[in-house]
Amino acid sequence: MVEVRAVQLNLTPDGIEIILEMVDGKVPQVFTSSYDQTFLADITDTVLHLPEGSEFHSDNPVEGITSVTVKSVDSNHVQLTVKGAVEVPTVEVKPSERGLIFSVILPSKTAVVPPDTPLEQESEIPPVIEPQIDAEPTDEGNKDDIEQVIIGTPEIFPQTSTPVYVIPQEEIQKQGANSAAEVLRGLPGFAINDVGFGADIHTGTYYRGHSINQSVFLLNGRTIGTNISTYHGATDLNSIPVDAIERVELSSGTSSTLYGSEAFGGVVNIITKQGQEVPQLNGLVEYGSFDQSNYRVSYGGSSGNFNFHLGYEEYEASNRYRIPVGAANRDSEGRLFNGDTATSNYFGSVTLELNSRNTLSLDAYKISSRRGLLYFGFPLQRDRLNHDALNVGLSWKTELGSSDNSILRTTLSYNQDYFNTYGPTQQIFYRTGTLNSEAITARVEHQWSTSANNQLTWGFDWQNSSLNGEVLSTNPQLINLNETENRERTQIALFALDTWRISKTLQAELGLRQNFNSEFDSYLNPSIGVRWNVNRTLAMRGSWASVQRNPGLDQLYVFDTVHNWLPNPDLEPETGSSWTAGVDIEFSENLIGQLTYFGSHLDNRLGIRNGKWENIGLVNTHGLEVALRWNITPEFSTFFNYTYTDAQIETGLDKGLQLGLIPYSVGQLGIGYSSAGWEVNLLASYYSGSRRALFNNPGEINTDFSPSWLNLDLSGRIPITRNLGLMVYLENLADVSYEKANRIYQPGLTFRIGLQSNF
Structure with a gap:
């Protein structure tokens, strides 16, 4: 397997030169083709390992060429695309000691004047970091010929004040993830209890000690979180279609200025796939333990200035596995009861390039999820949860002025989340609760490089959200709480984030977000x-960063008939601040690390006291986050993530205790091999145990912790043909059942096996 480590664009008298730098100068096989105004080069037995990101892209590098793209098609296939303005570019391919050189010759064969603004990988706004200019003469006999070298990925780390973690599509495939929750599990800082077998949304997703409601979740840069804050109404990461994901980006700190003041934890941006130059059909059929079945199909392509990507995903599992005495929802046969799940997802996107400076994009997904609830399984919990979601977003991107240093994005989106829980109360009474949340959001964002050393991002958000809540119980003691609530809220925010490069080595960021809320001023x-x-x-x-999270409409106004929790219209917002300090280190060319101390001060935290939502006090959080990546050889790579979180309650009856369900330590160590379509990946996961805060068995107290555990998973891909592979996943190699969190158990050794194709 040949590894591409860097991409360079060199302007030449005849056009442009594209260099794919490869380890040890190895040169793979190249197959060229063309269609419309596009030249294609398919490079086999090759993997793309750029220092930052999973794709190189440059728009309008020179007159006559509209774009140059280098990306991974699959685990052993890299594709170069050169798109001409009026006709197919003429391209000569030749090997060199550095790798492969693609010489693009323009039809006029006239000298090319270097553009004013150097090109940067996936950078629509020229970065405040100075471009790298190679002033070495290209010919010893002509000292006047100065070659401008444009580096695709000059920076190992994002030039930001907080770490930015990215999981690209290739890593998601290696994980064998079946949900967005499983994808996030591989990121530093996350402790995800509700994932995999026995996943139950009550056990929580936490980032740096903060709940899922205290982070911001985005889809292609727009908010997808609901205005519901009860456990079963939060962002349902187990239902987001994973096959639609191109990559996931995680940031924090000043990102809260741009995307939401409620980001105590961080900002998670899920980027979906777009259509590619060459039409491609992808499919997956997979079966596994406990009646698992997984079907995925997607098709993407382009025609002229139009590209598209459409897909469907379906997953089912019965999850009827044996669990020990004391586990939640253990039936008379000693098996997990009511743990089945079924999801189906439709997703798609279309993009139309109106002209060289204007692009229109539309994307959408439709989710349908049916599952049982487990967490309060004493006696057996029989409640069911139906979740249906629809998210549609329309975005218009335009380049203002005569250059690309001013970009305006306008976005309009609609989001609906329908949650319905229902079931018998100990087979005596019946209860149901419905939360139907809708939101219309508009956003205008202007990215403006005011000078070579300054970049300003500013704009406004507007959101109108509504909630229809219906409560019904046949319990005589609760009938008086049966009701229908219709509430709405309007939120407007003005934001500005200025990034100033004070010197060549020092950069400062200053952000302001002014919020206007119809309920909280x-x-x-x-x-x-x-x-x-x-x-x-x-x-x-x-x-x-200063942060504030307002109570959900359900917490304020709707009785929770499943948990018997009363609303409280007098709730105050959670307020406080969060901070980070850290270092980025490049130990060697192949080994990089990030070390981050994080903390937060959260006052008026929301919680349940005596069966009612209340502001229960102060929580201080401190922690340490470590992320290491090491590309040992072109075939072998490894990573290590570790997070320590001390989330201490400072007031009330639980003063001095760790927040419930948040472990002190989580860690992951992975090592992978990839060559000629073969893949083997070994993943070790550690969890230190978390406090059992609610619904304890007789003899247990709320200061007890669940036991720590260490899990090993093995995955692999066996190539059958160039376009077809056999996927194998073995989970929990030690074959030992363990308590994942608060009496929710992982079964012993399980398997999944399937076929993956792309044509």
Whole structure:
């Protein structure tokens, strides 16, 4: 397997030169073709390992060429696309000691004047970092010929004041993830209890000690979170279609200025797939333990200035596995009861390039999820949860002025989440609760490079959200709480984030977000960040952000008939601040690390007290986050993530205790091999145990912790043909059942096996 480590664009007198730098100068086989105005080069037995990101892209690198793209098609196939403005470019391919050189010759064969703005991988706004200019003459006999070298990925780390973690499509495939929750499990800082077998949304998803409602979740840069805050009404990561995901980006700090003041934890942006130059059909059929079945199909392509990507995904599992005495929802046969799940998802996107400076995009997904609830399984919990969601977003991107240093994005979106829980109360009474949440959101964002050393991102958000809540119980003691509630809320925010490069090594960020809320008036949340590049291999960074999260409409107004929790219209917002400090280190060309201290001060935290939502007090969180990546050889790579979280309750009866369901330590160690379509990946996961805060068995107290556990998973891909592979996953190699969180158990050794294709 040949590894591409960097992409360079060199402007030449005849056009442009594209260099794919390869390890040890190895040269793979190249197959060329063309269609419309596009030249294609398919490079086999090759993997793309750029220092940052999973794709190189450059728009309008020179007159006559509209775009150059280098990306991974699958685990052993890299594709170069050169799109001409009026006709197929003429391209000569030749090997060199550095790798492969693609010389693009323009029809006029006239000298090319280098553009004013250097190109950067996936960078629509010229970065404040100076471009790398190679002033070495290209010919010893002609000292006047200066070659401008445009580096596709000049930076190992994002030039930000907080760490930015990215999981690309290739890593998602290696994980064998069946949900967005499983994808996020591989990121530093996350402790995800409700994932995999026995996944139950009550056990929670936490980032740096904060619940899923205290982070912001985006789809292609727009909010997808609901205005519901009860456990079963939060963002349902187990239902988001994983086959639609191109990559996942995780950020924090000053990102809260741009995307929401409620980001105590962080901002998760899920980027979906777009159509590719060559039409491609992808499919997956997979079966596994406990009646697992997984079907995926997607098709994407382009025609002229139009591209598209459409897909469907379906997953089912009965989850009827044996669990020990004391586990939640253990039936008379000693098996998990009511743990079945079924999801089906439709997703798609279309993009139309109106002209060289205007692009229109539309994407949508439709989710249908049916599952049982487990967490309160004493006696057997029989409640069911139906979740239906629809999200549609329309975006218009335009380049203002005569250059690409000013970009305006306008987005309009609609989001609906329908949650319905229902079931008998100990087979005596019947109860049902419905939360139907809708939101219409508009966003205008302007990214403006005001100078070579300054970039300003500013704009406004507007959202109108509504909630229809219906409560019905046949319990005589609760009939008086049966009701229908219709509530709505309007939120407007003005935001501005300025990034100023003070010197060649020092960068500062200053953000302001002014919020106007129809229920909680107006409030200002500032943020600051700083980054100091000590040298080429070491950088220090830090950030601070003021945050506020308002109570959900359900917490304020709707009785929770499943948990018997009363609403409280007098709730106050959660307020406080979060901060980070850390270093980015390039130990060697193939080994990089990020070390981050994080903390937060959260006052008026929302929780349940005596069966009613209340502001229960203060929580201080401190922690440490470690992320290491090492590309040992072109075939072998490894990573290590570790997070320590001390989330301590400072007031009330639980003063001095760790927040429930949040472990002190989580860690992951993975090692992978990839060559010629063969893949083997070994993943070790560690969880230190978490406090059992609610619904304890007789003899247990709320200071007890669940036991720690260590899990090993093995996955692999066996190529059958160039376009067809056999996928194998073995989970829990030790074959030992363990308590994942608060009496929810993982079964012993399980398997999944399937066929994956792309044509």
